[in-house]
Amino acid sequence: MSVAMPAQPGNRGALWRDLVAKALVALVSLAILFAAWVVYAVGQALFGACLVVVALAFFAIYGFRQFYFARFIFPGAVAVLLFILFPVLYTIYLGFTNYSSFNLLTFERAQNVLLSSRIIDEETRRPFALVAEGDQYRVFLPQGEGGLLSEPAPLDGEPASLAAEQVERAPQTTLEMRDVVALRDPLSRIEVTLPDQTLLRASGLREFAYVQPEYELVEDEKLRHVETGEILTPNHEIGFYVREDGSRVTPGWRVFIGTGNFERIFQSQGIRGPLIGIFIWTVGFAVGSTVLCFSLGLLLATILQWEHMRFRAVYRILLILPYAVPAFISILVFRGLFNQNFGEINLILNAIFGIRPAWFTDGFLARAMLLIVNVWLGYPYMMLLGMGFLQAVPQEQKKAAILEGAGALRVFFTITLPQILPPFLPLLLATFAFNFNNIVLILLLTTGGPDIPGTVIPAGQTDILGSFTFRMAFMDSGQQFGLAGAITLIIFLVVTIIAYANFIAMRRTQHGAVQ
């Protein structure tokens, strides 16, 4: 980034260089400000505000020499601000809104959707045909011997209003139905005015009809139904237009609903029940995975560190292999291997013990399967770290203990383990935090299933909080972004506690190991 290159001090002769640099800084700042305005215009006020801060900081930091040091940190800080800090805060903010598939739009757009909805006057339906004329088309509405023929229009998707005139004879060739189907979309955007000023629009693939707006705007953002005269009142508390009888009209819009989502979580039995179960399983899964991976990894590391062991390098490579293969591939492979009917694991179990466990439909087995797969995926990392830390344990202490008559197990638990546990602690906490949110494993292996019966929102027995939220927002239960944001806040609090504990552990051991 050439902007970051300041004019060199003491090089006053190159004044123009300084000027060019300053002009560039000003231009870039203005560009970011413009971007902020555009973002604000599409309804992302918060993100726009963030960009304004970025623009001002950019101008100050690259425009003035006293902030010279910050020039090096600025890019990293911006990346953190825009793509971690802001999205996390924004997700939590969304937890206080009703953002969902019913309340997807802004108020203006929801109102526009209602205003552009049309009702068809059934009486005026009449068939039509299309007549091609070079690149253009005419709409023909038969009437007795002849009919009404419109002006030509290109039908390129632009809205157009065409006047139609009486003609004596029907055109000789009209378009086939399948060509009309291909033009369906542009056709819906044109209107045809008859000589008596009636306005007709396409009301289907075969017919034109008199079409009028369903609603018209009256005072105070209210809408009036054109035919029935019913008044729709916007309710900004719930984000819907309501009819006179109190029923809601979709689409709604996004509004701030305060703690509504949290009340739903804690009061609705259909959400609270599964949520408690999911929380317990999330913690159990994360603790179980961490402890099992740690134990297995450390056991293997100890064996591999044993001085009498031969072929250590070969063993090491083979044992690392599960870590080296991309996780998404391994998880999908296990998904196939565990398949109840065609899976190779059940074939072997069936041949030896005559059983075919239902890995995906039995809650307990599904959880066991997740732990098995996760240990397979996670032990090599622990083994690699364990081998590093084990080398740091002084041999003399072990020898002394053995001379005193202590067994290998005793030596391990009284001398080795206490010495490697403190440096290991931050990494164990990081592994716990990782597994607490290990949604890739859950989504690719079980997708949360088997489902817990009687829930308001689809929840599975193997769902962890993260995958539950993910499914709520992006999968089967349909874009419940607000509720998902609220649950994210709960995860956020747990992760914060882990992160803080981890931070303390790192500071204490002076091992800022980064996972």
Place this chain on the structure above:
Amino acid sequence: MIVENRRTLLLKKFAAHGFLIGFIVVIMFPFLMVVSISFREGNFSVGTLIPTNPTLEHWYLALGLEYTRADGTVVQPPYPVLLWMWNSIKLGIISAAGALAIATISAYALSRIRFRGRMAFLDSLLIIQMFPTTLALVALYAIFDTMGGISPVIGLDSHTSLVLVYLSGVMMHIWTIKGYFDSVDPALDKAAAIDGATPWQTFRFVFLPLAVPIMAVVFVLVFIGVVNDYPIASILLRSEENLTLATGSRFYLSEFEYRWGDFAAAAILSGIPITVVFLIAQRYLVSGLSEGSVKG
């Protein structure tokens, strides 16, 4: 060396090797099965470890070629695996290069330039990087959904948007590179300063050449992280030609169409390059991790 009874030592060795070999057989089982399945006929058939009627059908399809069976029927490749692989590699390289540029510059500043709030900045980096990006998925979706109204380039289903999100993963790499810079002798940059170099020039001509090994490690780390990412790519990408390997492979084993054999071949094909990169780099990856840890 601790003196041990020769008999018990032999017994122990025997037990250790036996345990490791048994363990490795269990661990290797999925790999062996996948190789076997990729040569088996059909997508459901049950068979022995060494297929009785080996066929290259799944491999043809994985490589994007059509395959003519013995009875004359022609099978078309179900999914563009090679295109997905290219998408993954492209995204990985661009994100890794971008993250590297940001991380190296920031790490230099945090290691060498003393300024107010430096420790606070470092601590907040450490805490922020512990928050997984998956916490922000809903917001990322909402943001890019509306940004798509400005330009599809920064909207949903765009690789640019995805790279922007991946760039946010630089925090932990700043730490790794900073640990490396901390171990560089301060005499070097003092000498550069005496010769009249600005901090930028010191960075460009002294530190950057020194950092090449650790930069390679970080590059590989980001690359592998991007190729392995599933949640972010799965919410931001839509159309089949834009998908990455991680998001596309899932279709092979959907409930409606179960293509076990085709998946096996595609998985081996796409898994091998990444695995090889990882195995070559793993020695440095581990030392890079502990580098960072001692100097924190």
